Amino acid sequence: MTIKEELSDLETKVTKGLKIAHTKMIEFKKFKKTPIVISSNGKVIEVTPEEMALETEK
Numbered sequence: 001m002t003i004k005e006e007l008s009d010l011e012t013k014v015t016k017g018l019k020i021a022h023t024k025m026i027e028f029k030k031f032k033k034t035p036i037v038i039s040s041n042g043k044v045i046e047v048t049p050e051e052m053a054l055e056t057e058k
Contacts, residue, residue, distance in 0.1 A: 029052075
């Protein structure tokens with residue numbers, strides 16, 4: 001396996017892991033009924049888990 005193939009495989013695994021973690025975080029926030037705090041254009045904002053789920057489905 002070449003270095004390029006190994007990096008591509010690693011990138012695929014990391015991306016898959018991040019998607020799983022994101023999904024679990026949204027589920028947890030829905031369960032706890034708490035907002036998700038993010039930074040947007042240099043400002044800290046609170047987003048409901050339902051809004052975040054809708055944005056990520058696009």
